[in-house]
Amino acid sequence: MTDERLIEVSDLVFSYPDGTLALRNISLDIYANQFIAFIGQNGSGKTTIAKCLNGLLKPNSGYVKIDNLDTREKGATKKIVTKVGYVFQNPDHQLFNNTIYKEIAYGPRNIGLDEKEVDERVREAANVCGVEESIFQEHPFFLTKGLRQRVSIASILAMRPRTIIVDEPTTGQDLRQSFEVMNFLRNLWEKEGHTIIIITHEMPIVAQYTQRVVALAKGNVLLDGTTREVFAQPELLAQTFVKPPQITRLAQALSKYGIPKDILTVQEMYDAFVIAQGKTSS
Amino acid sequence: MIAVSTQDLGWKYAGRNNFAIEHVNLEIEENTFTSIVGPNEHGKTTLVSCIKGLIPNSFNGVWRGKVEIFGKDTREISAQTLANEIGFVFADPEAQFTSMTVEEELVFGLENIGLPLNEIKDRLEWVTNITLVSDLLDKPPYEISGGQKQRVAIASVLAMKPRIIILDEPTSMLDPLGKDFIFDILTNLKKEQDLTIIVIEHNIEQVAPLSDQIILMYKGNIAKMAPPATFFEDSEFLYEQGINPPMATTFLDQLKRNKLYDGGLPVNLDDAIRAAESLLKPNGYRKGTS
Numbered sequence: 001m002t003d004e005r006l007i008e009v010s011d012l013v014f015s016y017p018d019g020t021l022a023l024r025n026i027s028l029d030i031y032a033n034q035f036i037a038f039i040g041q042n043g044s045g046k047t048t049i050a051k052c053l054n055g056l057l058k059p060n061s062g063y064v065k066i067d068n069l070d071t072r073e074k075g076a077t078k079k080i081v082t083k084v085g086y087v088f089q090n091p092d093h094q095l096f097n098n099t100i101y102k103e104i105a106y107g108p109r110n111i112g113l114d115e116k117e118v119d120e121r122v123r124e125a126a127n128v129c130g131v132e133e134s135i136f137q138e139h140p141f142f143l144t145k146g147l148r149q150r151v152s153i154a155s156i157l158a159m160r161p162r163t164i165i166v167d168e169p170t171t172g173q174d175l176r177q178s179f180e181v182m183n184f185l186r187n188l189w190e191k192e193g194h195t196i197i198i199i200t201h202e203m204p205i206v207a208q209y210t211q212r213v214v215a216l217a218k219g220n221v222l223l224d225g226t227t228r229e230v231f232a233q234p235e236l237l238a239q240t241f242v243k244p245p246q247i248t249r250l251a252q253a254l255s256k257y258g259i260p261k262d263i264l265t266v267q268e269m270y271d272a273f274v275i276a277q278g279k280t281s282s
Numbered sequence: 283m284i285a286v287s288t289q290d291l292g293w294k295y296a297g298r299n300n301f302a303i304e305h306v307n308l309e310i311e312e313n314t315f316t317s318i319v320g321p322n323e324h325g326k327t328t329l330v331s332c333i334k335g336l337i338p339n340s341f342n343g344v345w346r347g348k349v350e351i352f353g354k355d356t357r358e359i360s361a362q363t364l365a366n367e368i369g370f371v372f373a374d375p376e377a378q379f380t381s382m383t384v385e386e387e388l389v390f391g392l393e394n395i396g397l398p399l400n401e402i403k404d405r406l407e408w409v410t411n412i413t414l415v416s417d418l419l420d421k422p423p424y425e426i427s428g429g430q431k432q433r434v435a436i437a438s439v440l441a442m443k444p445r446i447i448i449l450d451e452p453t454s455m456l457d458p459l460g461k462d463f464i465f466d467i468l469t470n471l472k473k474e475q476d477l478t479i480i481v482i483e484h485n486i487e488q489v490a491p492l493s494d495q496i497i498l499m500y501k502g503n504i505a506k507m508a509p510p511a512t513f514f515e516d517s518e519f520l521y522e523q524g525i526n527p528p529m530a531t532t533f534l535d536q537l538k539r540n541k542l543y544d545g546g547l548p549v550n551l552d553d554a555i556r557a558a559e560s561l562l563k564p565n566g567y568r569k570g571t572s
Contacts, residue, residue: 042427042457172454174321174484176524201457204529241459246487246551247529253555257562266532273537276562 004032006163006195007053007084011062014048022048024219025062030163035189036197037206037227040216040240046199049216050165053197055080066163081107085156089167089199091140091148100126100143100151101136107159125157128192129184146177150184157188163195164188170202178202182209207231207245207264215240232262285312285352285446285478286333292346293328293337302328303502306347310495312445315472315479317489320499321524326482329499330448333480335364351446369444373451375435379423384415384434387423391442405441412470413437414463429460436467446478447471453485461485468492487528490514491550498523510549530554537561 007030014023023045030036030053038046051057052064055071064071066083088094097103104125108118126133129150135143140151149169156164166185170178186209188194200206206213206227213230215223217240223230230237231244234252243249251263251272258276263269291306303325310316318326331337335356338345349356351367381387388409392402410416413433418426423434432452439447449468453461465488471479472492483489490496496513498506500523506513514520514527517535527535530551537543543561548554 041459042429172451174524175526176321201461204526241457241462243458245529247533249551250530250533250554250558253551254558254562257559266529266536269529269533270536273533273558273562274542277542 006030006032006067008065008068009049009053009062010065012049012052012059012064013061014052014057014059022219023052026219026221027062028214028221028224030195030197032162032195033189033193034195034212035186035210036195036212036214037210038197038199038214038216039201039203039206039242040222041242043218044216044240045219046216047167048219050086050167050197050199053163053165054084054086056086078111081161082111082159083161084163084165085159085161087149087153087156087164087166087169089171091145091152094152094155095140095148098139099137100131100140103140103151104131104155104158107155111159121158121160122154125154128157128188129154145173146180149181153184161194163197165197165199167199168201169198170200170205178205185209203231203243204245207248215242228262228264231264283312283352284309284350285314286310286480287350288329288332288347289350290347291329291332291349292344293332294344296342296344298343301344301346301502303332303499304346306502306504308497308504308507310478310480312352312478313476314494315468315492316481316495316497317493318480318482318497318499319484319486319489319525320505325499325502327450328502330370330450330480330482333446334368334370334448335361336370366442367445369439369442369447371432371436371439371447371449371452373454375428375431379431379434382422383419384421384423384426385419387434388415388419388438388441391438395442405443409437409441412474413440413467427460429456429463432456432460432464433467436464440471445476446480448480448482450482451484452481453483453488461488465489465492486526490528490531498525500524511546514547514549528554534558 009026009028012023012026015021026049040046055077058072066080069076069079095103097106101122104122105118108121131150131154140148169181182205185196189196210227213227214221215230215237222240223236231248234244247266247269248263251259251269252261255261258279259272263272287309288306292301292304294301320326332349339361356364379387381390388406389402392405413436415433415437418430453464471477481489490510493510495507495509497504505523514531517527517532520527528549531547531549534543534547534554534557545557548557
């Protein structure tokens with residue numbers, strides 16, 4: 001992680017046209033090469049803030065700046081698509097072309113790149129996402145959900161954004177599929193240097209993969225810190241109906257025996273337990 | 283009495299080369315809670331569709347073996363009887379609604395079968411309490427949240443008083459609060475007399491403590507069928523089949539493998555806390571008991 005700031009959010013207020021106040025006053029910075037989770041109850045503002053980060057929604061007051069570009073500036077949206085990508089929860093809401101190739105090429109063509117550059121980007125993005133060239137002419141509709149999701153991520157990657165937001169990447173997926181998509185996102189973070197933001201309800205996934213958590217409640221930032229710091233505060237998290245992973249809750253119930261309150265994995269729990277037991281039995 | 287049994291059950295969808303499920307033999311005792319787990323596309327929904335009679339009635343394909351509901355072969359009882367005996371709740375509740383208010387939605391089926399007014403009132407009160415929907419009764423079904431819709435869907439199925447209720451991934455599309463509500467409802471359902479519950483669920487941590495038995499479907503077969511206390515033994519095997527035991531259970535299993543714990547495997551957090559605590563209390567570590 002570097003200290004290079006990619007996105008600056010300052011006193012962001014947003015309400016929908018029907019008057020619903022979705023974001024009350026949000027300030028946060030997103031840095032290069034972070035792996036972040038936005039968590040919180042439905043209606044807490046997770047998806048709304050994500051849509052403000054990619055310029056899809058504009059603040060009522062306060063501002064969102066991406067590489068110092070205010071999202072409300074004229075013509076900003078066109079520049080933002082190459083900086084922040086947003087992957088929908090349901091790939092079917094995003095995929096609309098009749099071949100995989102056209103789907104991934106859509107964005108680059110839309111910003112007026114020549115066909116040679118478009119082709120280069122499609123192949124590069126598909127390669128990173130494990131979408132094989134042999135299926136380029138197939139219809140996205142007939143792929144498995146996991147592959148459809150990778151195609152939608154490829155179509156975002158083809159714009160070469162540094163920040164990629166993925167809305168509920170594991171919802172409705174089984175364990176193996178969840179690990180597959182999360183390992184893939186981790187790869188984009190570790191090897192390709194992207195900043196990844198996931199919006200999710202799956203706390204074990206958050207514990208296992210992310211390094212920073214932003215917990216939202218009623219349109220405010222409730223907690224913003226390292227994953228470890230955030231899960232160590234179960235009372236605050238309860239305000240947005242989020243429970244830390246089960247193993248963290250077990251550790252917290254045993255804290256009087258010297259088990260740390262910020263355990264995130266079974267292995268960490270095991271190691272801490274053996275140490276604590278050594279102390280009480282001697 | 284056995285509520286559901288299958289004997290060498292198999293089903294191949296028309297146009298497919300392989301059987302979606304094959305050689306499935308199981309027995310579900312009445313008034314028990316059974317959860318079905320396993321990776322997607324490994325036969326969970328096909329199995330419950332066979333039990334409900336949606337297969338073969340609404341699908342083309344090749345059927346093998348037999349399903350019995352309370353001792354009767356499903357191919358020898360009418361679709362109407364089968365529909366009365368078994369209620370079915372889908373992952374996506376949207377598809378099921380037709381009325382202008384939640385209350386109308388709930389009484390629609392009851393009026394349809396000609397129940398007297400006082401009986402309708404009693405049932406409405408009963409399902410409303412179990413499924414926690416009393417504050418939703420005068421709302422239009424299309425205006426409530428996904429989690430609330432799922433509660434109403436369960437209520438409308440339950441109102442018909444089926445003896446067996448099947449829920450196919452009732453929480454998979456819900457947020458944590460919505461999920462917790464459904465698990466509260468499942469806990470209430472478990473207390474009902476004369477109700478056999480079958481749930482397909484990925485959330486093992488929350489469903490395991492409620493279960494009398496857990497069935498793992500893998501590649502169209504039953505790979506494991508056991509009460510929760512023994513189901514999670516051999517976590518390596520489960521992990522290979524795409525199943526993660528609850529994290530606290532995995533932890534105690536790891537202690538057990540390393541001979542640091544020799545008790546039973548707890549499947550809920552409170553039991554796990556007690557088990558771990560007994561090892562941590564001064565003098566709690568019983569040396570030589572491994």
